[in-house]
Amino acid sequence: MKxxxxxxxxxxxxxxxxxxxxxxxxxxxxxxxxxDVAYSDFSLKHFINGSSNAFEATFGFGRRHVWFxxxxxxxxxxxxxxxxxxxxxxxxxxxNQDYDYVRDDKENAGIWTGIDANMGIEYxxxxxxxxxxxDAGPTIRMYPYxxxxxxxxxxxxxxxxxx
Numbered sequence: 778m779k780x781x782x783x784x785x786x787x788x789x790x791x792x793x794x795x796x797x798x799x800x801x802x803x804x805x806x807x808x809x810x811x812x813d814v815a816y817s818d819f820s821l822k823h824f825i826n827g828s829s830n831a832f833e834a835t836f837g838f839g840r841r842h843v844w845f846x847x848x849x850x851x852x853x854x855x856x857x858x859x860x861x862x863x864x865x866x867x868x869x870x871x872x873n874q875d876y877d878y879v880r881d882d883k884e885n886a887g888i889w890t891g892i893d894a895n896m897g898i899e900y901x902x903x904x905x906x907x908x909x910x911x912d913a914g915p916t917i918r919m920y921p922y923x924x925x926x927x928x929x930x931x932x933x934x935x936x937x938x939x940x
Contacts, residue, residue: 798858798901800824802908804934806835812891812918812926816840820932822850822908827939829853833864844870846893858903863896868916890920893928901936908936 806818818837825831833848848866855861873886897912909932916928 798860799906799908799936799938800827802934802936804908804932806837806930806932808837808928808930810916810926810928812916812924812928818846818930820934822934824852831862833866841874842870842872844868848893848895850895852899855898858900859898860901861896861898862912863894864912865892865894867892887921889918891916891918893917895928895930897930899932906936906938908932908934910934
């Protein structure tokens with residue numbers, strides 16, 4: 778495990794930066810997790826000053842919750858149009874299990890926070906400005922209780938290209 782972690786650190790630290798295929802992408806994202814995070818999100822990914830570093834923000838909602846996630850991500854080229862990336866960040870959300878809103882006490886509603894990590898692959902079409910990304914990673918609920926679960930997402934976004 779230690780060798781795998783060191784290999785990953787060396788691979789990402791010594792990979793040269795390059796200009797991205799787009800500056801900003803906005804679209805929708807579908808999520809799956811066993812920790813009651815959003816099932817559908819609005820997704821925005823923006824690269825910082827032409828580097829391989831990006832910020833991704835998602836605002837999501839489900840049948841009984843809303844949430845916001847912010848991620849720092851680093852992209853690396855695989856081949857024309859394909860990139861892989863890793864990222865770290867956090868999330869905050871609100872849940873309400875009482876669908877008829879008869880009562881709203883601490884057992885049925887509240888706020889959660891957590892930390893997230895991901896690793897994924899994305900493809901940006903050359904002929905039209907669509908970006909598709911698939912990623913997975915752990916999400917760790919930190920408040921009001923500690924719980925670990927997977928977070929898998931599929932994003933389809935409109936990519937604004939550099940001029």
